[in-house]
Each structure stands twice: as structure tokens, then as C-alpha cells.
Amino acid sequence: MSALADADARERSEWRGEDVGVAEVAERLMALNHEHALHEHGHAATRTLNLLVAPGEDVAQPALEQQLAGLADRHPSRTIVVREHAAERLDALVAIDCTIGAGAGSAGHCHDMALLTADAERLAHADSLGRPLRVAGLPTVLWLPGIRASRAQDPLATLALAIVLDSGVASGAALPLAFARAAALDAERVRDVAWLRLRRWRRHVAARFDDPAARGLLGRTKRVELRSCAPQQASALLLAGWIAARAGWRLERLAPAPGGWSGVARRADGGAVELVLGPPEQPDLTGIHGLALHAGAETIALTAPVAAPNPARAFAAALGMFATPTPGYGAALAALLDGLAAT
């Protein structure tokens, strides 16, 4: 065991084992917690969730650790990461990470983590690895970082109340894959960060179409324009898919185009709606910052001022909303996949 302290007041105690059984990992986690309590650091073990993590091959471990460290301050959890390696055995690293409260009277908190690395066969039964390590009584959330699916994804999903992913990590030609992967999961349980980023946009769109005159335009719309920066393309596409789905339009085509995406939707009366998702008019703008629906000379334009996006906040918010349904997401995703499939 090693105890590390660094300048930004974090402490870690850890244990590593090679070719171990999951029962031993569970014992080591418990022992580490007891030992930690005996030191009387005065930092409460804080766990708001069982967070299962199944990174795809495209997610490097150092990058994942960096994300987890950032997440810990916002959402300390019993974290169980399951990765694949070639060797036919289970290796484990278990650790307790503590954030030391700065200043007299401030509270510190600690949370624990198990990194399990195993062969493909074991990963296909990853639920049997995750189940004994969960803290009883805490909700379980599965996080799927990256774009590619891990072999552990489906078995771990059976343990989870909610599945968090971010379609927004994909761009260009990889976006359809990300959407298809999300659609293959149980839409009711998926919390897609790219969709949750749209909360304020969805509120604004809903409010704008409270006006009966604006609603009337939905039946005559000929062109929809969405302006967004490149990292927000997934969100912009989901917004377009949602508008189409709820307006009663069917997406007939959707494909990458220079600077963005373009497509065609069909209104219920048979009229065509051109979809244009382009880059921002000012290159320094981030996020989605403009939506316009045109019907001949009539236009409805919406802007929703947003602060610079904070990826950590967006992800933490997605985790925090594990118990909140995301109505409209499934419809948006289905509309997009219709358009992509037809292309």
C-alpha cells in the first residue's frame, strides 16, 4: 500500500493485485476503507452513486483517469472501471482518493475506486464482476466513455438504472455510429450529454411555439438553419431531429456537408423542408447560437445566449440527472437515424 499526498491537497491509498478473484478485490476495498478510517483523517467517505465505467478501446486510461479525477470533486462515487486486456486473468487496482478540506472547519471527502482489467470472456460476464463490488443501497449508473462499445457494456447495463454517454465526443462520419450505439441501448435509460446540453434550447423552442402564430409556421416551414461550433454538432443534430420529430416532419436525408450537415425533411402535407446545419457566423462563438425557421418571407429566429460550455459541468449534470427521464430524446434519435439510414 502506498499513501501519496500532493500539493493540491489530495491523498490516495491504493492496492494492486494480479490474477485475483473479485471476492479478494471486494475484501481489499473493505480493508482499505477500514484502514483509512483508522487513520482518523476526519474525511467522510462520500458516495453518491455506484458508477460503473466501461470505456471503449478508443479511450486511453490516462485520459479516463483525468476525467475521473475531475468528476470526483463533483460526484464522489464508488467507481468500478472495467477494461479489457489480452491476458486470461483478472487484475485489479483498488484505491481511496481523498480531497483534503482547505482551511479550518472545511470538510474533506473520500471515495473509492476499483479498476478491473480482464480478458474478453470475463468481460462478457462483467455484471458478475460489478455486482459484488457495488455499495448496497446506492443507485448504479453506467458510464460509457468514448465512441466504441466495450465488451462489458451490455452485461454492466443490466445493473444500471441509467446509462450515461456523450454522442458529442464523436464528429463527422463517426456521429452516425455514436447515434446508432445510443439507439441500440434502452432509450429510457440513456442520458446523453449531447442531449442534456440542449436543455435551455429546448425550453426556448417550447416557449417560442407557445405562440399560435409561430405554431402555424411549422406547417409551412421550408428551411431550417442551425448554427453551431464543431464540438456541438451532435447536439445541433439532436435539436434538428427533435424539431422534426415533434413538428411531425419525416427526415428523408441527412448527410455531412461542407462545414456541417445538410438534409431534407418532409412535412405532413408533403412539402419539403431543407435542413442546414452550419458553422457559426463568427468563428469565435461556441455552442449552438442560432436557430431559424423560414417559410417564404416569414422567419422565426431564436437565439439563446449561453456561457462558454464547461464539459465537466455538462458531464456532472448528466450524471446527476440519472433519475430524471429525458422525454423527446428517443424521438430525436429515431428521426436522425431515419435520415441517416436513407442517405
Place this chain on the structure above:
Amino acid sequence: MAATTTAPLAESPFAQDVDERLPPPSTLVLFGATGDLAARKLLPAVYDLLADGRLPERFRLLAVVRGTLDEASFRTHAREAIDAHARRALDERLWDALAPRIGVVAGQYGSPDLFRELAARLDADDERDGGPTQRLFYLAISPAFFADTARGLDEAGLGRGAEPPTRLLIEKPFGRDLASARELNAAIEESFEERQVFRIDHYLGKETVQNLLVLRFGNGIFEPLWNRTAIDHVQITVAEDIGIGHRAGYYDRAGALRDVIQNHALQLLSLVAMEPPASFDADLVRDEKAKALHAARPLDARTDAVRGQYTAGWLGGERVSGYREEEDVPADSRTETYAAVRVEIDNWRWAGVPFYLRTGKRLPLRTTEIAIAFKPAPHQPFRGLDAPPPPNELVISVQPNEGATLQIAAKMPGTALRMRPVQMDFQYGTSFLRESPEAYERLLHDALLGDATLFTRADEVEAAWQIVDPVLEAWEDPDSGGPEPYEAGTPGPRAADALLAQDGRAWRPL
């Protein structure tokens, strides 16, 4: 594809998928826009609501200022206030979106010209921006001007029956006793209907206070115990470590009973004591709160109330002055800086369960909490114990660390049977990653939506005055003695301890 005709949609097809509706197009008119409350709380709250995407697309802020302050100067002032006090860092793009929505109307509050000019400006802005906006008048000004301002607004066509609709937002104090509160309510009622009046008690905007309702009515385990059968007594503490700062002018006329007990503390009491509402509808919730306050027995100054006044002492390693040495406080002031009361609620649920309320300045720490002290177990089967375990206690911490703690007895590890109280802890900071919105954000947003649940109704205000009025009257009698001195940094006057000791109880330590 065959063309079909589609009928216009009856409602927004997008509304079904949003978790929270935006308020309708609105103009917030801020009287006292250059004051301290506006700078520290209201302007930052507007900015934070914008940053959170909770303001409508058509939102304007119109600052009513005295004198001739121009728009550019006020915007500079607003920007500085937001930069200093908003929850979120100032983002240039957000500020660029907000700044053009801020306007100024300058004049004298008492002048009819000001209200006529305001009405004309509101209409002109609406016409320019493409449609009517609801108008909210926030009076961040001295309560002495509430009635006149309400009348001025009404005379300019912005009060009762106004179209577009209007609302009036005012913040305590609502009078200085029952008679003046009735007078104020009546004066306001001449100009605005009660449903238009949003009385702010900012404590009700705090997350934990709202959580109290969820704790009580969203969980199955507490409500069956929430009565005289299981609860021994309730303590509500609003303790401050600060003195009166530069508020002597107001505070020396008010005192702790008016400043905190009559409003914040009794509002907390009403939430603890109320019956379950049939639904979370504004009037149903407020009906139940008002009933609880009406059931409270008016206080008897001789037996139910204690007052104190701080003298010089030590706080946090610093020597601090006594109240009478504070700036602008008369050397012979009899104003209480500490008040503790025992409230009895005469109904089936609470008969015989005292509610002890205390508040004070220059106490050892800043904390607001509600402690529900349960009755001890009726029989202890554990023989040979030195002392029975302390009774269970549920402590709801309102500030500074929002959360709740349930104290239970647990066996200490070992061969001997020893018990020790342990705490089951829920802290907002460690259980939810989302930052809580500031109380004013929540309240402004609710007012924009027209949801009055977290605002105090006229009858609640009057019921609360009715409870404390006998004590105010008694304490104003020059022959009634004066407040008992207590040293700054201590938990209050000895008489406060005696108030509970006579019932065989003690305050939770501060």
C-alpha cells in the same frame, strides 16, 4: 407523396419534452436599483438566471433610479455588481446579451410624473420589441414608500386590473406591529389585488427550506411521527455571529423579535407545523401555513419570551464592541439583539409540544437550523447503562451547510454494551453536484412564473404579528426593564437557558 392539409397545432408540440417552462415575456422594474440589495442579490440573480437559460427570450430590466443617472452609468454599475456578486463568473457574451436589455427611468419616487413616464416607457419598449410583456415591480426600497409607490403605480394604470398583467414584489418588514401591518396590507390592497402581491421572505427561497416540505411530505417515514406522540419539542435557531454593521438606523427601531422572529423564524415554524396540503398549489400550501400560525397562542411576555443585548466580547479571536458602542446606536438603547420565545400551538397535532425559537447577533457562530427533538424510547431494556442514550434528533440545517442529520443511538463496538449517539448525515454539498441557486434566483424566477407558493400572504403576515404583538407591547413599556446583557461570542443571555430549563430542556449548543 400525396399532399395532405394539416390543421394548426393546438399547443406547442415541444412543450411535452421540457422539464421546466420559461416565464412569459417579462419586464422586471427595479425600484431602488442602485441600492445594496439590488447590487448584492437582485442584479446577480438576474444574471445567473440568464446564464442558466431561465429567462424568457423577451426579458427586460428597467431600473428606476433617483436623480439623473443615465443608462450607460447604470449598466456599468450593474456589470460591477454582477462581477462582484453573481454565482457564475461574468461571461462577456452573456453580458453582451443582457446589457442592451437594461434600461433606466429616472425621477423622484413620490412624483406622479415618474409613474406616468414609467408606464409610457413600458408601452414603448413593448411596442419596439414586438409584443406585450408582463410587468413585475420589485420595490427594493424603504418599506415606508411601499404604499405610496403601489398607489403611484395603480394611478398610472399599472396596478389592479392592469393589462398586460403586473405584479408587486416587496420584502419585509411588513409593518412594525399588527396594526401597522394591517394598515400596510390595506393600503396595498387598494392598488393591487392580493394575487398580484408577492411578499418575499428570502428564507423561503433557500433549498433546505423547500426540502423541509419534501422531507415531510415526500417520505413515508416522517409524517406518522410528526406530532405530539413522538416529538418532544422543536428548536428553531437563527444565529448570527455578525453585529449590526451599518444598519443601526433600522435595527435599533426594530430589534431581534421584529427583524427575525416575526418573519423568518415563524415562517420556518409554519412549515414544520403545517398540515399536509392536498397539493403543492400556492394557495393550498399558504392556507395550511396560515392555519398553523393562527393556531399558535399569542406569546406572554412574562413566561414565553426572553430578550438580550450583546456587550463587548471576543469572537473568532477578535475583540468586538458591545451593541451600545456600535456606530449610531444610542448609549442607552433598550433594543434587543437577542430574542428567544416559546410558542405553543393549540391544535391536535401539536398540543403540549413547545416550539422554542431563538435569534441573536454576535453569537458564537452563524447557523440557521430546525431541530426536531423526539421523545425518548418509553422503555430501555438495556440494564447497567450509565445513562440512557440521548433521544433521537432530526436537525435540518438551513445555513451555512445545507443538509439534514438524524441522530440515533448505536452500540459501541466491544464486549460491553455501551451506546453512543451517531449521526446519519445528508449534505447538499456531497449528495448533489449541482450548485443550489441563490434564494433570490429562485424567488425571482417563481415570481416571473406567477408561482406564489414561496411568498408570504397577507393573512400569514398578520397572523405572525398577532403572535409576537403582546411581547412587543410589553417590551416597549419603559417599566418593563430592559434586555439582559450577554457577552458577544457567548450563546445568549442566561434567561434564555432558564426559559428551557423551567421545562426540563436545554438549547442545542451553539
